[in-house]
Amino acid sequence: MRALAFRRSEGLVLEERxxxxxxxxxxxxxxxxxxxxxxxxxxxxGAHRAYANADGRVPGHEVVGVVVEAGDGAAxxxxxxxxxxxxxxxxxxxxxxxxxxxxxxxxxxIGITEDGAxxxxxxxxxxxxxxxxxxxxRDGFDAGTVALAEPLACALRGSRACRIGEGDxxxxxxxxxxxxxxxxxxxxxxxxxxxxxEPNVVRRDRSLAWGATAGYADxxxxxxxxxxxxxxxxxxxxxxxxLELAASGGRVNFFAGLARDRSRVELDTNLIxxxxxxxxxTTASTNDECRAALDLIFDGLVDTASLIDARFDLSSARxxxxxxxxxxxxxxxxxx
Ligand SMILES: [Zn+2]
Ligand SMILES: [Zn+2]
Numbered sequence: 001m002r003a004l005a006f007r008r009s010e011g012l013v014l015e016e017r018x019x020x021x022x023x024x025x026x027x028x029x030x031x032x033x034x035x036x037x038x039x040x041x042x043x044x045x046g047a048h049r050a051y052a053n054a055d056g057r058v059p060g061h062e063v064v065g066v067v068v069e070a071g072d073g074a075a076x077x078x079x080x081x082x083x084x085x086x087x088x089x090x091x092x093x094x095x096x097x098x099x100x101x102x103x104x105x106x107x108x109x110i111g112i113t114e115d116g117a118x119x120x121x122x123x124x125x126x127x128x129x130x131x132x133x134x135x136x137x138r139d140g141f142d143a144g145t146v147a148l149a150e151p152l153a154c155a156l157r158g159s160r161a162c163r164i165g166e167g168d169x170x171x172x173x174x175x176x177x178x179x180x181x182x183x184x185x186x187x188x189x190x191x192x193x194x195x196x197x198e199p200n201v202v203r204r205d206r207s208l209a210w211g212a213t214a215g216y217a218d219x220x221x222x223x224x225x226x227x228x229x230x231x232x233x234x235x236x237x238x239x240x241x242x243l244e245l246a247a248s249g250g251r252v253n254f255f256a257g258l259a260r261d262r263s264r265v266e267l268d269t270n271l272i273x274x275x276x277x278x279x280x281x282t283t284a285s286t287n288d289e290c291r292a293a294l295d296l297i298f299d300g301l302v303d304t305a306s307l308i309d310a311r312f313d314l315s316s317a318r319x320x321x322x323x324x325x326x327x328x329x330x331x332x333x334x335x336x
Contacts, residue, residue, distance in 0.1 A: 002336070003058045003119035004317045006051055012044050012059070014317060017119070022069035025126030027076055027134065029065040029084065033143035034117040035308075035333045036324040037062055037151060038176075044321055050112045060118035060334070061086035061111030062150040064143040067134070068121070076134045083146055084117070084124065085133040085153070085290040086110040101131065102157075102284035109284075118317065120336045132287055138298045144311060144333035146297060148177075148304035153285035153293035155181035155232075158255040159189065160289075161280040162228035166190035171226040171245050172212070173219070174233030175203040177307050177330050178255065180210045182230045184302045187211040197222050197238070200327075226250055234258050236265040243271040243279070252279045307331040 003017045022028045042048040043059045051057060063084040070076050089096040089104025096104050108127070110116045115123060124134070137146050155178050164170055170186040172179050175198035186194045187210075196207040197216045204215040216222045219241045227250055229242040234256045242252050258265070272279055285293075296302045309329035312320035314336045324332040 001120035002314050003115075004060070004314060005056050005058050006043055006054060008046065008055050011046065012118075012317065012321060014314060019121055020123035022071040022074065022123070023126075024072045025074050025129055026071040027067055027074050027124040027129050028069040029063070029082065029117075029122050029124060030068045031063060031065040031117045031120060031122055031336045033064050033147045033333050033335050034060040035062040035144060035147045035150075035331055036320060039112070041321070041325050044325075058115040058117075058119050059111045060116035060122070061109055062147045063110065063117040063122060064137055064147045065117070065122065071126070074126070074129045075132070076129060080134070081137040082134040083137050083149055083290065083294055084110060084122070085135060085285070085287045086112070086116075086150060087284050087286065088128040088131045088133055091127065091131060099286055099288060101286055118314070118334055118336070120314070135287070135291055135294055137294075141298065142305065144308050144335065145305040146294065147333065148307060148331060149290055149293040149297055150285070151177055152181050152296065152302060152304060153289040154178070154282070155185060155255070156289045156293050156296075157285050158182065158230060158232075158253045158282040159185040161282050162230060162251040162253050164189040164191055164228050167192045168227040169193040169195070169225060169247075171195045171197065171222055171229045171242070172207075173197050173229075173231045173235065173238040173242065174256065175200070175207040176232070179203075179232040180207060180307065180330070181302065182232055182255070183207050183210045183212050186228070188296065188301050195222055195226070206330075228253070230255055232256050236262055239265050240267060243267060243277065246271070246275060246277050248275040250275065250277050252277055254279070254281045257283070308333050311335055
């Protein structure tokens with residue numbers, strides 16, 4: 001089979017591999033679609049920590065496909081069309097036991113610590129299958145559209161941390177795919193005002209089409225008094241501004257991680273103290289959030305299809321990554 005592997009010297013390279021097979025408890029999925037994530041761009045550039053010693057590993061963690069092999073005891077059948085929730089854990093640590101596999105002390109993920117789905121087939125380890133990460137894909141849905149349940153699930157975890165309610169005012173920094181998901185989730189949660197701060201005019205306008213009620217190019221122009229503020233842009237100044245924009249009792253989510261050399265940020269903690277703010281951070285997602293994200297897509301509440309600006313097959317992967325990295329497209333999908 002063909003697979004797009006990370007090579008330290010050259011970045012991502014299309015290689016010929018032997019097709020994986022499933023033993024007891026394991027599964028093999030023929031990949032229909034795998035979308036490119038910011039994480040994959042970091043991997044391709046050689047900047048991802050998990051790939052520091054990963055010569056030859058295959059990225060790709062936003063996956064929909066059909067089970068072609070299911071080993072004895074695997075809780076899935078051949079021919080099943082599935083979305084693969086990529087994160088799984090040891091199953092034994094206190095985080096795994098309470099359902100937060102994304103916080104596992106030894107976290108594992110398809111396309112991050114294990115070979116992923118920028119390939120014709122992806123091998124799914126027994127632990128992942130046993131932890132219930134293969135979620136049924138409803139008939140009649142395009143694979144790329146459903147694969148976007150993965151980033152949507154991450155956004156959902158951040159949105160839930162902000163406990164957005166009916167009539168709330170919400171501010172979202174950033175109108176990339178994740179920022180747009182936050183707009184959609186705020187709308188679904190009943191927010192009355194959704195203000196988006198995004199310097200790129202194309203993206204800002206797109207957020208208005210997604211349900212934002214106002215767009216701002218400059219953070220200084222955003223009115224204060226927000227019940228929830230979500231920072232979905234890797235910008236230290238936006239984290240500082242978020243505390244100012246929050247109303248008393250407001251919830252803040254630092255959704256985007258910052259570059260390692262820029263993650264020490266001076267915050268006015270008196271804003272947290274005197275306004276009784278709840279400042280949260282979230283990372284990745286759990287199976288529970290993936291399931292909820294799939295339902296949002298299947299029920300037509302979040303239009304992930306409209307985020308897909310281009311589709312490529314594996315042989316055009318280089319072009320796909322160039323487009324995804326250019327900022328000209330929101331989501332680019334590879335269909336092996
Ligand atoms: Zn992703
Ligand atoms: Zn664990």
